Amino acid sequence: MKLYNHEAAPNPRRARIFIAEKGLEIETVNVDLMKGAQFKDDFRAVNPWCTVPALELDDGTTISEVQGIWRYLEAAHPEPPLLGVDAKDAGIVAMWENRVMLDGLQAVAEGFRNFVKGFKGHALPGPDGYEQIPELVERGRLRTENFFKMLDRRLGESEYIAGDSYTAADITAQVTVDFAGWIKMELPDELANAKRWHDTVNSRPSAKA
Amino acid sequence: MKLYNHEAAPNPRRARIFIAEKGLEIETVNVDLMKGAQFKDDFRAVNPWCTVPALELDDGTTISEVQGIWRYLEAAHPEPPLLGVDAKDAGIVAMWENRVMLDGLQAVAEGFRNFVKGFKGHALPGPDGYEQIPELVERGRLRTENFFKMLDRRLGESEYIAGDSYTAADITAQVTVDFAGWIKMELPDELANAKRWHDTVNSRPSAKA
Secondary structure, three states, rough: OOEOOOOOOOOHHHHHHHHHHHOOOOEEOOOOOHHHHHHHHHHHHHOOOOOOOOEEEEOOOOOHHHHHHHHHHHHHHOOOOOOOHHHHHHHHHHHHHHHHHHHHHHHHHHHHOOOOOOOEEOOOOOOOOOOOOOHHHHHHHHHHHHHHHHHHHHEEEEEEEEEEEEHHHHHHHHHHHHHHHHHHHOOOOOOHHHHHHHHHHHOOOOHHH | EEEEEEOHHHHHHHHHHHHOOOOOOOOOEEEEHHHHHHHHHHHHHHHOOOOOEEEEOOOOOOOEEEHHHHHHHHHOOOOOOOOOOOOOHHHHHHHHHHHHHHHHHEEEEHHHHHOOOOOOOOOOOOOEHHHHHHHHHHHHHHHHHHHHHHHHHHHHOEEOEOOOOOOOHHHHHHHHHHHHEEEEEEEOOHHHHHHHHHHHHHOHHHHHO
């Protein structure tokens, strides 16, 4: 098994933290996004969507998309559970994870990719080029602000995002908060619940993965 | 159990088709999106994100987000499987479903919500208002065109989107193709693989759910 990876990018980090929490060791292969290696023919043959992470199984099958990698690894290596412990919990984790992805991760990505020169002509991930739209820089920042507040409200009622345990929803949220640093945004001090949670999750050994 | 629903909207249809494929009957409660019922206090108490679908369990727990509802129902009612039959398959279904959601459903939604007067001030779902951005109308249409082509390529190599069986990835894709009619886009005749697949999936009894 090997994980096509790029150390600095947020989505591969979601996969790496999950792998570390499972106690697995998986060989990584660097895809140099800075040099456009994801658009080269040899990587397109691995993942036609030109994105990382992608997990190549021993039988040659490639699973890309963080959700795909997580679902595979959780079913193949159930302990410790990160996608929920029973039917209801699985639903609640998926609900929170999806919402954090839409309202948080996509918000920061919008603010970042429409701003940075390196993403000119590639404001969205994938093989099809899309131009940057300057209005999305501001919208992305506003959405990130609202996401931080939502996170703080939730973490005022619950120790972790989906309940009493650390789950995949926390992984996406912690990666999002750190990714927000790339657009020079951070959790404001007054959001004490979110800051308490962020300190806790980022002190787990997996956070360095 | 009851499903907070809006008949015409694409996301509740993803939940309804899944429920029909499982052979379940779940009471629905209409949330009148045309009148802004999703923003009223009584619905916010059910789902603070102000979106449908949302599934209220008999113990009073509410699970929103299509992914959350699917995961709960699949675990509680495993047959027939719609999220994959084993670890690898679960990964592949989640990969395709996520990609179809990002590249297809979000593309059409972008073209629609930034255009239609009724979404003024609410170009994104959720409680926080965001203004429409006219450039996203064109981008949404271009992304939808590219999505149709991707779908056709995939359905030239596989009977259904994630492999030999009908899965949740097909549900999101069929709902997306029909939703594209709202921005007056349809699968072009030359995309014969995608059209063959669309006829097949839309002739399943669940398509009317």
